[in-house]
Amino acid sequence: MSTREELIADALLELSDALVEDFEVSNLLHRLVDHALELLDADAAGIMLADSSGTLQVVASNSHAVELLELYELQVGSGPCLDCFRTGQPVTPPDLATVRAWWPDFAPRVEAAGYASAQAVPMRLRDEVIGAFNIFRTREGALVDRDLRLARALADVATVALITDRTLTARQLVASQLQGALSSRVLLEQAKGMLAERAGISVDRAFTVMRDHARRHGRGLREVAGDVVSGRGLLPTSTHPSTHPGT
Structure with a gap:
């Protein structure tokens, strides 16, 4: 079994591969969620990226329930991703009472979905914030320091991978990347519904x-x-269910 250090190294290596290879934006974002x-x-977990007007859009999540929460x-x-995007800093409420106090409209939906903690880390390059990475937990409290630092590192590597052309501003680059991610999301939603029904x-x-199936x-x-x-x-649907957390 791989050690945590090996898993971290593998995750960072996989995300950083997008720096030198052609990559599908949707794959990159969903792999960030998986890691x-x-x-x-x-x-x-879920990811929001800003469009060319600076408006956040939902682009990836690990479940339909999380996608609805982010929408x-x-x-x-109101919520952690919005505060994180506005400030460019991690948003990590220490307990459920703080979640309720900070986001009185959003908190009831979080609890109804079975979560007791909602937090976010920025997706940023230097002073340019391009989005936010949302993290939900069924237990109260913020991520411990080592997990928070790792969350920021994963988000940072993914952000740099999205911003590959230094001749344009981060927002211009992400706008084009975002359009591809949003188009992929629409197609994925359609495919999920069709496959589920079939x-x-x-x-x-x-x-x-x-x-x-895509990975195999x-x-x-x-x-x-x-x-x-x-x-x-x-697609064959008799494959064994994934044992990945959160799926």
Whole structure:
């Protein structure tokens, strides 16, 4: 079994590979979520990136429930990702009472989803904040210091991978990357729904099947989703459920 240090090294190496290779934005963002669930004391995670107007958009999450939470966060204009994006600093409430005090509109939805902690770290390069990385826990309290520092490191590496052209501003670069991520998200949502209906499985399970299939065959997640939507190939749904935390 790999040690924590080996898992961290593997995660950073995989994310940093995007610096020198062509990569699919959707894959990168979902791998960031996966690594967070594997390495941090976290039960769920999601990512928001800013568009060209500086408005946050939901681009990745580990479950449909988390995606709905993040969309509600944007709807009410209150929550850890928004505060993190505005300040450029980690937002780590120490207990559930603080979550309720800071975000009275958002907190009830967090609790209803089964979480007792909601926090975020910025996705930033120097002074330019391009988004935020949301982390949810079923237990109260903030991430311990080593996990918080690791969360920031993972987010930083992913951010640098997104910003590959130093001749443009970070926001201009991310705007183009974001458009691709949003298009992928729409396609993924459509594919998840179609596969779930065809196979009689949950939407979250459908996503896991597509993600695992893409990894086993070395294909992009968007490409696999396109196959499902077009009907070019029906994915096998009898694969063993992923044992990854949070799926």
